[in-house]
Amino acid sequence: MKRYRAFCFDLDGTIYRGKKAIPSAVDFIHQLQKKRLDVFFVTNNSSKTPSQIKETLRQFGVDASEKQIYSSALVTAKYVREHFGKAKVFVIGQDGIRHAFKQQNIAVVEEQPDVVVMGIDREITYDKLTKACLAVQNGAALIGTNEDIRFPTEEGFHPGNGSFVKLVSQVCNVEPVFMGKPSPVMLDMIRQEYGYAKEEMLMIGDNYDTDILCGIRFGCDTVHVNTGVVRTETVKEKELQPTYVVDDLSGLEI
Structure with a gap:
């Protein structure tokens, strides 16, 4: 593997699965930190605040600052x-998206919104989905924090935010705007804030349709790990290939 300055990791399916750490990923991050290489955590999960994500990583043996x-x-x-x-x-x-809106001084309302924003909500109800549908039919824009249809857990796959956004979009016959991966926006934010060249950055993830395409669209090298959503056999059939394909991160040498 060539030398990189910034290593950008997906979380669920890459560093951990549900409530279980992926040891090879944790070990790889420790190696990077010992060499004082820059590590970032790039997630489509909008449910947690940066401090909550930091605590989740700490529980899996990974130290991180909120700036990462x-x-x-x-x-x-x-x-x-x-x-x-x-x-x-x-x-x-959940907390993450509401915390982010509070920081941006954006008014969150229950009635007559101009915009409907949907992030993962593990207490989602028929009533919430109905409110979203009616607001969009009355002219509100529809934005999804990410388009992940599913995400891996130790039990199996759970429904992701994208599945609920698509439900609302199909009821209302509108096209939503999605913010998270595979959009390259988060990687570009890292590049601008830290001054990296794209060739100095590496995107690492388990989901070809989000993590790997994010890196490809951004223009940096990518690593697909066979520890989460998309299996290696499926990735090898894709027209656009990752730079590296490994079973897990023990297969990479820094």
Whole structure:
């Protein structure tokens, strides 16, 4: 593997699966930290605040600062502020997206929103989905923090945020705007804030359709690990290939 300055990791399926760490990934991150190489955590999960993600990583044996954590919640809040100004927003989501909106001084409302934002919500209800559908039919823009249809756990796959956004979009016959991977926005934020060249960055993940395509669209090298959503056999059939394909991160030498 060639030398890189910035190593950008997906979380679920790459560093851990559900409540279980992936030892080879944790060991690889420790090696990078010992060599004082820069490590970032790039996640489509909008449910947690940066401090909560930091604590999750700590429980898996990974030390991180909040400045190293980039989530779809952060990107979504900045996008709404830049494109909709002082718009009122109806939110389906958990702590992460609400915390991000509060930081951007965006008004979160229950009635007559200008924008509907959907992030993963493990307490989602028919009533919440109905409110979102009615708001979009009345002219509100529809934004999803990410389009992941599913995510891996130790039990098997659980439904992801994208599955619920697609439900609302199909009911309302509109096309949603998605913020998270495979959009390259988070990687570009890292590049701009730290001054890396794209060839100095490496995106590492288990999901070809989000992590790997994010890196490819951004223009940096990528590593697909066979520890999560998309199996190696499926990846090898894709037209656009990752730079590296490994069973797990013990297969990479720094």
